[in-house]
Amino acid sequence: MTKVIALANQKGGVGKTTTAVNLGIGLAADGKKVLLVDADAQGNLTDSLGFHEPDNLSVSLATLLAKTMLEESYEAREGILHHHEGVDLMPGNIELSAVEVSLVNTMSRETILRSYIDSVKADYDYVLIDCMPSLGMLTINALAAADSVIIPVQAHYLPAKGMTQLLQTIARVRRQINPKLVLDGVLLTMVDSRTKFAKDISFILRRDYGDKLRVFNTEIPLSVRAAETSAKGKSIYVHDPDGKAAEAYAAFTKEVQSIGSERRHARQHQTDHSR
Numbered sequence: 001m002t003k004v005i006a007l008a009n010q011k012g013g014v015g016k017t018t019t020a021v022n023l024g025i026g027l028a029a030d031g032k033k034v035l036l037v038d039a040d041a042q043g044n045l046t047d048s049l050g051f052h053e054p055d056n057l058s059v060s061l062a063t064l065l066a067k068t069m070l071e072e073s074y075e076a077r078e079g080i081l082h083h084h085e086g087v088d089l090m091p092g093n094i095e096l097s098a099v100e101v102s103l104v105n106t107m108s109r110e111t112i113l114r115s116y117i118d119s120v121k122a123d124y125d126y127v128l129i130d131c132m133p134s135l136g137m138l139t140i141n142a143l144a145a146a147d148s149v150i151i152p153v154q155a156h157y158l159p160a161k162g163m164t165q166l167l168q169t170i171a172r173v174r175r176q177i178n179p180k181l182v183l184d185g186v187l188l189t190m191v192d193s194r195t196k197f198a199k200d201i202s203f204i205l206r207r208d209y210g211d212k213l214r215v216f217n218t219e220i221p222l223s224v225r226a227a228e229t230s231a232k233g234k235s236i237y238v239h240d241p242d243g244k245a246a247e248a249y250a251a252f253t254k255e256v257q258s259i260g261s262e263r264r265h266a267r268q269h270q271t272d273h274s275r
C-alpha cells in the first residue's frame with residue numbers, strides 16, 4: 001500500500017520543502033521506495049535536490065498534468081528523475097503557474113494531480129507532495145490526491161488565523177472530494193532552543209484546535225546547516241550527519257512511519273471487534 005502525504009501550509013517559508021527532502025530521503029534510508037512530487041511553481045524542491053533548468057527538465061509535473069487534462073497518454077515513468085540519495089523526483093517549475101490557471105476551466109479540476117499520482121504510485125511506498133504556499137487549485141489537487149497531510153509550522157510565529165483556514169480547507173476537501181484524507185499532524189520547525197515558543201505553540205494549537213490535533217513529538221531545530229542544504233543539492237544527513245537537524249529529521253521519519261502502523265492496528269482492532 002502506497003501512502004501519499006501532502007506537505008501543506010499556505011504560509012510561505014515554514015519548512016515544507018526542507019521537510020519533503022529530509023523526510024523523503026530519511027524514508028529511503030529506511031529502505032522505502034519514495035517519490036517526491038514538486039507541486040510548487042517555485043520549483044524549490046527540484047532545485048534543492050540539485051536539478052536545475054534547463055538540464056533534464058524537459059518533462060516536468062506541468063507537462064504531465066497538462067497531458068492528463070487533455071486526456072493524452074504518456075509513458076509510465078516519463079520525466080521521473082533519480083537522486084543519488086535514493087529518492088525519485090517528479091520535478092516542478094514555473095510552468096505549473098499556467099497549469100494552475102487552466103485547471104480552473106477543466107473537468108475534474110480538483111483531481112488532475114490525483115490521476116497522475118494514481119498512474120505512478122504502484123512503484124512506491126511513499127509519495128510526498130511538496131505544496132506551494134497558497135490554498136489555490138494545485139494545493140487543493142494535492143489534498144485531493146493525498147491520504148494524509150503534514151503541516152509544518154514555523155515555531156516562532158503564532159499560526160492562529162492561517163491555521164483555521166487551512167484546517168477548514170482540509171475539512172472541505174475531505175467532505176467534498178477525498179473522504180479518506182486525514183491530518184497526520186503539525187510539525188514544529190525552526191525551533192530555537194533558547195526560547196520556549198515551541199511549547200507555547202503546541203499548547204495554543206491544542207487549545208484552539210482540540211486535543212485531537214497531533215503535534216509531532218519531534219521538533220526540527222533552527223539550524224544554519226539545514227538552511228544550507230537547499231543550495232547543496234543534498235539532504236541534511238549528508239551535509240551535516242552528526243548535527244541536531246539530521247538527528248531530528250531521522251526521528252521525525254520514524255514518527256511518520258509509526259503513524260502508519262498505529263492506524264493499521266486501530267483498523268485491525270476495529271475489524272476484530274466487528275466480527
Ligand SMILES: Nc1ncnc2c1ncn2[C@@H]1O[C@H](COP(=O)(O)OP(=O)(O)OP(=O)(O)O)[C@@H](O)[C@H]1O
Nearest residue numbers: 012013014015016017018133190221222223226227
Ligand atoms: N530547520 C531550519 N533551520 C533554519 N533554516 C531552515 C530550516 N528549515 C528550513 N530552513 C530555511 O528556511 C527557508 C524556508 O524553508 P523551506 O523552503 O523549506 O520552506 P517552505 O515552506 O517550503 O517555503 P515556501 O512556502 O516558499 O515553499 C529556506 O531558506 C530554508 O533553507
Ligand SMILES: [Mg+2]
Nearest residue numbers: 016017040044
Ligand atoms: Mg517550498
